[in-house]
Amino acid sequence: PQLLYWLAMPFFAPMPWEADRFYAQPGMAERNLTLDWYPVGTGAYMLTENNPNRRMVLVRNPNFHGATYPTEGEPGDRAKGWLDDAGKPLPFIDKVIYSLEKESIPYWNKFLQGYYDVSGVSSDSFDQAIQFTQGGEAELTPMMKAKGIRLVTAVQASIYYMGFNMLDPVVGGDSERARLLRRAISIAVDYEEFISIFANGRGIPAQGPIPPGIFGYREGREGINPYVYDWVDGRARRKPIAEAKRLLAAAGYPDGRDAKTGKPLLIHLDVTGGGPEDKARFDWLRKQFRKIDLQLVIRNTDYNRFQEKMRKGNAQLFQWGWNADYPDPENFLFLLYGPNGKVRRGGENAANYANPEFDALFERMKNMDNGPERQALVDRMVEIARRDAPWIWGFHPRQFTLHHAWYFNAKPNLMAHNTLMYRRIDPQLREKLRAEWNRPVLWPLWVLLAVFVISLVPAVLAWRRRERASAREAD
Incomplete structure (x- = not known):
C-alpha cells in the first residue's frame, strides 16, 4: 500500500518534458x-x-x-x-x-x-x-x-519521544533488569505535565509509536500502555511514582543506587541547544528523574557532534521525533525495525532496538493491505515495543487553528x-x-479639541483685557 502514498508525494509530481527542457x-x-x-x-x-x-x-x-x-x-x-x-x-x-x-x-x-x-x-x-x-x-x-471565531484542532501524525540507546550497557539490552529500569523512567517522566507547561496543552501523551489517525492506532482502554498507565474512571492515568520506585528497586537500583556497588545511578542525556527555553525544559527533566532518586546528567553539544554520537552509538538517552511521510503504520513501526538500526545500518532506528519477533512481524505487516489481519499484527508489535520500552513514548502534538x-x-x-x-x-x-470591528474612534479627537479650546479661553480673555487697557490709555 505504500506505493500509492509514494506516488502521491510531491517529488512524484508529473512534469512535462518541455518544461524540464526549457x-x-x-x-x-x-x-x-x-x-x-x-x-x-x-x-x-x-x-x-x-x-x-x-x-x-x-x-x-x-x-x-x-x-x-x-x-x-x-x-x-x-x-x-x-x-x-x-x-x-x-x-x-x-x-x-x-x-x-x-x-x-x-x-x-x-x-x-x-x-x-x-x-x-x-x-x-x-x-x-x-x-x-x-x-x-x-x-x-x-x-x-463573541467575534464568531471558530477553533479547529487536529492531532498531528507526529511523535516526539526520548529514546534509550539499546546498545548501552546500562539502559540498553533485552535483560529484565534493563527493561525494568526503562519502564521505571518511563513512568517518572510525566508527559502530561510537559504538555501542560511547555505546549500549552497542545498535545496528547503517546501510548506507543503510532499516532491517532494512522491505521493501527487504538482508542480508549484497549489503546493504553499498561506498563505506564492504569485505566481509571474512563481515562488513562499515569502509574504512581511508588510503582516506578518499585520497578527501579526490582532492577537492582533501590533509592537510585546500584545494589552491588552502592554508587548512585547516573543517566546521561545528550541534547543540542542551550537557550532560556531549553534551560527550563532541562530543569524540568532533571526534576522528573529526581522523583525516583536518579541523577540526570545533560550533555549539551552542537548538532554535528550530536549526530556523530548517534551514528557511533555513544549517546545513552536522547530526544527525537518523527513526522509521518504518509499515513501508514509502517512509516512509524520501521523506526523500531532492527535492520534499520542507526549504528549498524545507518537507518532511522535511532534507539538501535532489535527484537526478533518484532522484526518478523514487521516483515509480514509492512506490505499488507489494511484489515483485521494487519491490525492484529500491529497490535502485537505495539505490545512488544511497550514491554521492551526502547522509547519513553512522549507525546503527539495537537495543532490549533482559528478561523473567522x-x-x-x-x-x-x-x-x-x-x-x-x-x-x-x-x-x-x-x-x-x-x-464593524474597525470603525474609526473619534472621541479622543473631540476630547483633544475640547481641551485645546478650553486652554485657549484664558489666553483670549487675557488678550481682550490687554486690548481694553490699551484703548483706555489711548483715550
Missing part, C-alpha cells in the same frame, strides 16, 4: 529562472507572485482539469457543515494572498481585525484565545466566541497539500464584520 537551458539558473521560482503544475491554482520575503499570490488556474467537492465524509462532517458544498465545482476562491508577518503580535492583531482569515495560536496570544474545561478540553474564550465565521470547509487534513481548493469565503460577511 528550464535546463544554459543561463536560466544564473538568471533565477528555475522551477523553484516559476513552478509548473496542473493544480487548481497557479503562482503569479513569488516573493517569500514579502508575499506570495495564487490565482485560479484557468486550465484546471476540474473537480467537485466531495459528497461523502467521515461521521460528524455533515453536522459541522463540511459537506454543505457537496458536488459543487472547485475551486471556490479566485485569489489567495499569503503575506509575511515577521512578528507574531502584529499578525495576531490583524487577524482579530479581520484582515487575515486564518491564524494559528502563538504562546503570546494563547491565553487570550484558548481556555480549558474541567475535563481538559480546549475551547475558545468568550472574547473569541466567513471561512468555510476548514476540515483539517495535515497529510494533504491540496486542501486550498476546498476552502470557501463569504466576502460580503467579511467586509461587513471588518467595517
